[in-house]
Amino acid sequence: MERLSLSQALSSGQAFKERIEAASGVTLSRCYQCGKCTAGCPASSGMDYGPRGIIRLLQLGLYEKAMRSNTPWICAGCQTCYVRCPRDIDMPKLMEAVRQEACRRGIVGDKKTEVFDRAFLRSIERFGRPHEASIMGEYNLLTGQPFKDIMSGPAMLARGKLALLPSRIKNISEIKKIFARVRAKGGEAR
Amino acid sequence: MKYAYYPGCALETTAKEYDHSTRLVARHLGVELWEIPDWNCCGASAAHRVDHLLALALPARVLALAEEQGLDIVVPCAACYNRMKAVEKAVRESEEMRKTIEEIIERSYKGSVSARSVLDVLINQVGLESIKAQVKRPLAGLKLAAYYGCLWVRPPCITAFDDPEDPMTMDRLVEALGGEAVPWPYKTECCGASLPTARTDVGLGMVYQILRRAQEAGAVAIVTACPICHLNLDMRQKQVEAAFQEEFNLPIFYFTELMAVAFGYSPKEAGLTTHFVNPLPLLESSLERRETA
Numbered sequence: 399m400e401r402l403s404l405s406q407a408l409s410s411g412q413a414f415k416e417r418i419e420a421a422s423g424v425t426l427s428r429c430y431q432c433g434k435c436t437a438g439c440p441a442s443s444g445m446d447y448g449p450r451g452i453i454r455l456l457q458l459g460l461y462e463k464a465m466r467s468n469t470p471w472i473c474a475g476c477q478t479c480y481v482r483c484p485r486d487i488d489m490p491k492l493m494e495a496v497r498q499e500a501c502r503r504g505i506v507g508d509k510k511t512e513v514f515d516r517a518f519l520r521s522i523e524r525f526g527r528p529h530e531a532s533i534m535g536e537y538n539l540l541t542g543q544p545f546k547d548i549m550s551g552p553a554m555l556a557r558g559k560l561a562l563l564p565s566r567i568k569n570i571s572e573i574k575k576i577f578a579r580v581r582a583k584g585g586e587a588r
Numbered sequence: 589m590k591y592a593y594y595p596g597c598a599l600e601t602t603a604k605e606y607d608h609s610t611r612l613v614a615r616h617l618g619v620e621l622w623e624i625p626d627w628n629c630c631g632a633s634a635a636h637r638v639d640h641l642l643a644l645a646l647p648a649r650v651l652a653l654a655e656e657q658g659l660d661i662v663v664p665c666a667a668c669y670n671r672m673k674a675v676e677k678a679v680r681e682s683e684e685m686r687k688t689i690e691e692i693i694e695r696s697y698k699g700s701v702s703a704r705s706v707l708d709v710l711i712n713q714v715g716l717e718s719i720k721a722q723v724k725r726p727l728a729g730l731k732l733a734a735y736y737g738c739l740w741v742r743p744p745c746i747t748a749f750d751d752p753e754d755p756m757t758m759d760r761l762v763e764a765l766g767g768e769a770v771p772w773p774y775k776t777e778c779c780g781a782s783l784p785t786a787r788t789d790v791g792l793g794m795v796y797q798i799l800r801r802a803q804e805a806g807a808v809a810i811v812t813a814c815p816i817c818h819l820n821l822d823m824r825q826k827q828v829e830a831a832f833q834e835e836f837n838l839p840i841f842y843f844t845e846l847m848a849v850a851f852g853y854s855p856k857e858a859g860l861t862t863h864f865v866n867p868l869p870l871l872e873s874s875l876e877r878r879e880t881a
Binding site (some may be wrong): 477516528554559573 | 597600601604625626629631633634635636637638639641642645646649666688689691692693694738739742744745750753776777778780781782783785786787788789790793794797823861863864877
């Protein structure tokens with residue numbers, strides 16, 4: 399079994415804890431680990447730690463483990479845990495804060511969701527709106543599943559639900575500037 | 589009654605029947621929708637996973653465009669709606685954040701207009717009585733599961749619309765249209781948003797649970813109010829059936845399509861010809877039953 403020095407982890411991670419708490423508005427010590435969040439989480443089957451586990455890791459100062467966990471990436475942000483939490487902890491916001499903190503360090507907890515999100519955002523930066531066909535192409539290539547959902551293509555085309563060409567907004571320079579300014583402020587809008 | 593209208597990206601492609609039927613029933617009920625010119629994607633569901641400021645700035649540009657006209661925004665997508673509500677809350681709570689957002693989008697944004705769902709405006713503004721008065725062809729004998737998903741009702745501190753665990757707005761609408769709304773436990777369960785696409789192994793199971801519970805409750809179809817929910821339940825239904833070796837064949841309607849049909853429009857006029865699970869046989873049998881009755 400892995401040995402961990404908790405007192406050391408806690409003291410060295412003070413700055414990290416403060417940033418996570420400020421970004422999420424969550425006071426980590428408020429959670430008393432009842433587990434209602436994980437019990438009601440519709441995506442928990444795909445998670446390694448689950449929401450209760452993540453907040454426990456953070457309470458113990460094991461930030462690196464939390465950032466390398468797939469849980470914040472699998473979280474769909476459905477807000478069920480937040481609504482049911484008896485301590486009113488905004489867990490989805492906490493997941494967001496952990497994920498964004500990990501992004502800043504180049505840590506990826508789940509490659510597939512990460513690739514999808516990035517492809518989606520790149521498309522918005524280019525066209526102002528997402529272009530599904532190119533997002534799926536990029537996602538399939540970068541995740542090594544070249545034929546994924548390929549059968550949906552013709553059925554979607556037949557129903558007029560897949561645009562071959564992107565829908566571009568006229569004032570695209572305005573969108574590009576939004577991305578650039580967020581980056582200039584230290585944001586992660588890669 | 590005039591509102592700014594933000595269709596959002598899905599309504600241009602995968603959910604074009606939602607766009608079509610929303611405009612149709614709004615016009616029918618005397619609600620004027622002014623489409624925001626040159627609107628951009630709000631960034632859901634990816635931006636907030638990556639960067640907080642980007643996630644606020646993208647929908648803020650849309651809000652600023654509506655604010656120029658002094659109009660509240662009607663939004664058909666739950667994810668867009670939720671992101672706009674997050675912006676409204678952020679600027680209400682912090683003047684500093686409001687200024688930062690203005691700086692990033694290079695537009696004036698005071699936070700004076702509000703995003704509302706199509707469902708909210710039609711049911712709470714137009715009103716169920718006015719809707720009932722327009723029903724020419726009641727959805728008699730149709731047992732329907734009203735499915736709200738997550739982001740219209742959660743978290744209530746930003747949505748302030750109906751109950752987060754047991755909302756009834758759409759159930760009441762179904763009844764007003766002459767159908768029967770079945771009670772069921774998964775009405776606000778999450779469809780997985782982008783997970784059925786990005787992590788099929790996790791996401792398909794989420795869709796399966798929803799289809800399964802609706803069928804167990806005796807519903808012959810599901811009614812949705814969100815393009816992402818619809819995409820996952822309708823387009824991915826065959827895939828779910830194959831993965832779980834179970835047949836559902838449950839048509840998935842937008843509530844606006846059912847309103848149009850009940851108001852007397854043909855299924856084609858209501859936009860019902862582009863679904864993956866064909867809803868026409870079910871509608872036709874319901875209409876026949878009513879006529880022979």
